Amino acid sequence: MQKTRLDLARVRAARQAIDPVFLDSPLYPCVGLGTELGCTVSLKLETVNPVRSFKARGTEIIAGQLVANGQDAVVCASAGNLGQALAWSGRGRGIDVTVVASKAAPAIKLDRIRALGADLVLVDGDYDLACERAAAISHERGIRRIEDSVDVETCDGAATIGVELAAAAEQFDTVLVALGTGALASGVGFAVKSLAPEVEVVCVQPQGAPAMTRSWHERRVITTETTDTIADGVAGRVPNPDALADLLVVADDAVLVEESSIVEGMRLLLEHAGLVVEPSAALGIAAVLEDRDRFAGKRLATIVCGSNVDMPAYQRWVGTAPAAAVREGLLGGI
Amino acid sequence: MQKTRLDLARVRAARQAIDPVFLDSPLYPCVGLGTELGCTVSLKLETVNPVRSFKARGTEIIAGQLVANGQDAVVCASAGNLGQALAWSGRGRGIDVTVVASKAAPAIKLDRIRALGADLVLVDGDYDLACERAAAISHERGIRRIEDSVDVETCDGAATIGVELAAAAEQFDTVLVALGTGALASGVGFAVKSLAPEVEVVCVQPQGAPAMTRSWHERRVITTETTDTIADGVAGRVPNPDALADLLVVADDAVLVEESSIVEGMRLLLEHAGLVVEPSAALGIAAVLEDRDRFAGKRLATIVCGSNVDMPAYQRWVGTAPAAAVREGLLGGI
Known part of the structure; x- marks a missing residue:
């Protein structure tokens, strides 16, 4: 692997600096979600800690x-x-x-x-x-x-997730990771590619905030004038060149997804895992929804990276359950 | 401690028989929930595994x-x-x-x-x-x-949760545990009382399914003719005498809660933790809601024991978020 700003020994040492409440997050197969998507889906859950994200x-x-x-x-x-x-x-x-x-x-x-x-x-x-x-x-x-992705410690922190994933690498063909500034993707990608190079690393970004994905494909920094996505956690316009350079080394692919797929991904995580997540956390599922053939029969892991979402907005987007309740005349009273 | 059917060496050995995906579940402070309830609340999360419960x-x-x-x-x-x-x-x-x-x-x-x-x-x-x-x-x-609570292995399994809680016992004054047949409560209670006897073990059951709680207070099996609660996971009428005997040894208290408190507990877990849980998993929070003075300033742990809930029923009960969305005219479209 070409050189990046990350270093495996440093990442491993960094684990010692992190409160254990944030380490060794759950990693488990969500059977219902896999059945729904025609593949095996394991969730790496970064939302069950005191700040409800991997950060x-x-x-x-x-x-x-x-x-x-x-x-x-x-x-x-x-x-x-x-x-x-x-x-x-x-x-x-x-x-x-x-x-x-x-x-x-x-x-x-x-x-x-x-x-x-x-x-x-x-x-x-x-x-x-x-x-x-x-x-x-x-x-x-x-x-x-x-600054996220510029300060390499933000990538090192994310890389500790990758180390945990790599320890279970025999269970996965592909890891799906949300792409924003690149800290999460380059950190996870670095650890996975260092320790389990056979596992594919696919970054996922919204169509409405495509700067880093476009940059990755063109191998140079591409900025955008605006962003337009509900995935507020990944809505950057100006990629950092160092983060891009690392991502070019460690990512196998970077894809863009529609807003409707993000919403459907959120809905599926609610239905099959009982998890209310923020839009960025559903990007991996959204990528599968948009390219079922590519992922059919594959063993996937996706990082559920955050759950800080305003409930009125969540209900406005996901809406399914309340809509069903309204349809069945069930709202109100116990 | 008086003798029970459980044995600490056997419980510790039992960990080896359990797929690690079910062990060492997350245990973390939910800061927003604690602020809301005027105490410290840590969640022991038994819902983030392939079957979405501790069983x-x-x-x-x-x-x-x-x-x-x-x-x-x-x-x-x-x-x-x-x-x-x-x-x-x-x-x-x-x-x-x-x-x-x-x-x-x-x-x-x-x-x-x-x-x-x-x-x-x-x-x-x-x-x-x-x-x-x-x-x-x-x-x-x-x-x-x-049979749950009759086959002691069901209690041993629950006791492995207690062992994990006891390892962090310096963080808690009280553990709140759902009470149904008694397998969860007697297992957790046994391990906690064996390893950290200073930690209080409080069992919580719905008013609408009070058989085991009444039996615990009267120290003899009391059955009920019917049950009437949304907490389907703990709705038994006929306590087992062996489970009761163990519970009499390991529980410090057993309390009953109203349905409305269970629903409010579910809502708070949604709002502050992003977790959709089944009613039984909210019993601990419900107990705090009904007796805030008792728990004021205390350091609590509660076991979030299951999240298998039908979404239409959940929305009918909890309803807050969709109601807020309706109020704000936000339902529909992205």
Whole structure:
């Protein structure tokens, strides 16, 4: 494998820095989902921890470094989950955490960032604007800035998921991973390709936020003017060149999916696993729905990467169960 | 501690017989839920495995015994989850599994039992009638019958949860556990009281199915004529005397909760953890809701024991999110 910014020994050592509540997440076959999709589907569940996403694996590493370096403040831009995770990791270590986010981010994410004691700065724009504001705060205050996929620790944290998946590699042909800034995909991909190169790594991004996927296919950074997707966790416009370079080494493919497939993926995870997930967490299932022939009979693993979703929005998108209840005249009373 | 049917060395050995996919389930603080309830709440999540309940811990032990004994058929009565777990454990070992269940059991439980290849026999009555029918089938066919809480392996399986909880005992004052036949409660209670006697074990049962709780308080078997609860997984009328005897040793308290509290518990688990759970899994939260003063400031763990629930029924009960969506005029379209 060509060189990347990641290093397997460093990733393995990083596990020691991460609170065990975030490690060794469940990995299990969802039989009903597999039957529905005509393949075997195992879920790697990154939502059953105190911040309901995988991001704390990375922020635990970072917070440990800050303490070791005697730094007591940090700032990050976030679509919502990184900020929540950094707030969690900082809180227990006496670190002053500032999070910059879009005011359009899901309320649940913003509320949880505040509830965990971080300073929340809202910008009237998208994730990439939040990144600019975070850079300015970092400069003004002289504090470390964390940027997803740029700070390699965010990739190292994700790579610990890949190490856990690789330990069960004999169970899988393909790992499906959500693609946003590239931290999750390059981290998981690196570990899987290092330890189980026979397992295919497929990245999945929404059609409405295709910058990194287009960049991967053209092997150069392609930006977009806007994004248009419900998958707020992966809606970036400006890929980082280092993250792209790593992804070019470790990913076997990158595909785009429609919004309707993401919604159907969310619905299937509700129906067959009892899991309410955020749109980004359903990207893997969406990819199978859009190319059933490709995945027919395959043994798949998909990373359910976050569950911080506003319930009214969730119901508006998924709607199936309440619609069925309404149809059957069942709503109201017990 | 007085003697029970359980034995700690046997429980520890039993872990070896259980597929690791069912062991070491997530245990994590749900911060939002704790804030809501004025205490610390950790979830022990028994729903993120292939059968979406804790029951396979016991059926794995039993299936291993059947194989060791050269027995290739087994029958059980089930409210739905035991049957699904036995079907799972038997399927991989070439064991012919027959499950007797009420035709009123949730469709998802009956469908999954069939999907896992078991013979499903339906009775026009409740769980206790299913037990009688399973006994008759066992007698007619000369095959082993498994009865929840009567076959001590069902308690041993549950006790492996208790061992895992006890390993984190310094984090908890009280463990809240659903009470039905008593297998879960006596198993968990036995392990917790053996390994961490300072941790309080509180059993929770619905007002509408109070037989075991009444029996525990009166220290003798009390049966009821009927049950009336949405918590199908714990709706028994006829407590087993051996299970009661064990429960009298290992439980510190047994409380009854209203249906409305169970529903509110389900809603809170949806809102704060993104988990769709069956009613029995919300009993612990329901107990806190009904006695906030008792649990104020306490560090609680509750076992989320199952998530096999029909979605139309779930929406009819919980209804909050769709109701909110309707209120906000958000239903329909993306």
